[in-house]
Amino acid sequence: MKKTILIAAIMAAVLPAAPGMAQPTAAPPAKDAQMQQQAPEVAEFDKQMALMQQTMQRMQEQMEKIRQTQDPQERQKLLQEHWETMRNGMGTMHGMWGPGMMGCCAGGPMMGGAMRDGQMMGWRGMGGYYSKLTPDQMKQRQYMMDRYMGMQQQMMDHMMQHQNYMWMQPPR
Numbered sequence: 001m002k003k004t005i006l007i008a009a010i011m012a013a014v015l016p017a018a019p020g021m022a023q024p025t026a027a028p029p030a031k032d033a034q035m036q037q038q039a040p041e042v043a044e045f046d047k048q049m050a051l052m053q054q055t056m057q058r059m060q061e062q063m064e065k066i067r068q069t070q071d072p073q074e075r076q077k078l079l080q081e082h083w084e085t086m087r088n089g090m091g092t093m094h095g096m097w098g099p100g101m102m103g104c105c106a107g108g109p110m111m112g113g114a115m116r117d118g119q120m121m122g123w124r125g126m127g128g129y130y131s132k133l134t135p136d137q138m139k140q141r142q143y144m145m146d147r148y149m150g151m152q153q154q155m156m157d158h159m160m161q162h163q164n165y166m167w168m169q170p171p172r
Helices: 002-014 042-068 072-095 123-131 135-167
Strands: none
Touching: 042 072, 042 135, 072 135
């Protein structure tokens, strides 16, 4: 039961609200919003992505050590280190949703919740935002989303591997 709750909590921390479910927190954009849109900061995103790639490499190395060890106490220590690395990586991933990064609007509403006026947001809620992006801004957003989703999948893979090794531990 605890493991199920743990997995659900981890998934909630890693899987931020989808762009189509985001809630704008600012007033609706003006008609000339295309000029006012905050351009995605691809260079900053790439810096964060490089940090995440280093974190993923470290996690992979830790997982290899976990696989190789036969000592249950050493495995537990290594699992704890892997857990801390995952948590730090999740913090970095969470920060990638801020304003100008992958968050859509001032204040980063991508992480702000999925409800507005009691209804789930969909294209109707975000269509105005995305339709005002320039073609270059759309390409930048797609580039960042593609890279982010791959990294998110790697993080989920590590969580599942970590959980599998936790279940293999003898009862205490």
